[in-house]
Amino acid sequence: xAGVTQTPRYLIxxxxxxxxxxxxxxxxxxxxxxxxxxxxxxxxxLFEYFSETQRNKGNFPGRFSGRQFSNSRSEMNVxxxxxxxxxxxxxxxxxxxxxxSYNEQFFGPGTRLTVL
Amino acid sequence: QKxxxxxxxxxxxxxxxxxxxxxTYSDRGSQSFFWYRQYSGKSPELIMFIYSNGDKExxxxxxxLNKASQYxxxxxxxSQPSDSATYLCAVNDSNYxxxxxxxxxLIIKP
Numbered sequence: 001x002a003g004v005t006q007t008p009r010y011l012i013x014x015x016x017x018x019x020x021x022x023x024x025x026x027x028x029x030x031x032x033x034x035x036x037x038x039x040x041x042x043x044x045x046l047f048e049y050f051s052e053t054q055r056n057k058g059n060f061p062g063r064f065s066g067r068q069f070s071n072s073r074s075e076m077n078v079x080x081x082x083x084x085x086x087x088x089x090x091x092x093x094x095x096x097x098x099x100x101s102y103n104e105q106f107f108g109p110g111t112r113l114t115v116l
Numbered sequence: 117q118k119x120x121x122x123x124x125x126x127x128x129x130x131x132x133x134x135x136x137x138x139x140t141y142s143d144r145g146s147q148s149f150f151w152y153r154q155y156s157g158k159s160p161e162l163i164m165f166i167y168s169n170g171d172k173e174x175x176x177x178x179x180x181l182n183k184a185s186q187y188x189x190x191x192x193x194x195s196q197p198s199d200s201a202t203y204l205c206a207v208n209d210s211n212y213x214x215x216x217x218x219x220x221x222l223i224i225k226p
Contacts, residue, residue: 033214042216042217042218042219043160043204043216043219045216056213088159090160096212101212102147102148102167102208102212103148103212103213103214104148104150104162105162105206105214107159107160107161108159109158109159110158110159
């Protein structure tokens with residue numbers, strides 16, 4: 001089974017621009033979660049999507065948004081980029097179907113975003 | 117606020133010794149517990165999970181869970197330099213949300 005894939009792997013943007021990152025989950029997985037990871041803050045949960053619906057959301061500003069398509073692929077968008085948005089953005093997929101089930105997650109390689 | 121705590125380290129262990137990594141959690145209703153390994157510049161990789169009290173062994177790795185004391189630990193036997201990484205503890209809380217620890221950096225000295 002192919003793992004979680006993320007594109008692009010590296011991205012350089014300037015302040016004020018917007019960016020879209022893509023994630024394809026493991027085949028059969030319908031739950032996709034996004035995380036931001038920085039050296040100082042560790043792994044921070046952004047949101048989870050399931051069946052094209054946002055199921056959970058972390059504590060991030062509205063500049064961070066996402067969506068999921070019918071084939072479970074997911075995108076996240078960051079508008080009006082700030083220097084502090086420089087981070088590794090990780091996507092994880094899970095086979096869980098209910099919010100009341102175990103949430104074993106498998107990560108993609110990540111997209112490293114640098115904002116200049 | 118529900119929390120998962122880990123000693124940030126670094127934890128330095130001689131090659132061949134046992135490395136012991138600990139994690140405590142605040143939500144007594146937590147359901148399942150995961151250990152991830154993350155090499156520098158790479159994404160986290162699931163190495164162990166445990167749901168029931170007691171020990172679970174997988175090769176050189178043993179996960180230990182004590183729900184009464186609200187801690188979970190990971191033991192790595194016969195530590196190798198390739199085990200040097202950051203180890204993340206993640207806990208499914210009583211709402212089945214995944215709460216992450218900040219990670220412990222482990223260094224295995226040859």
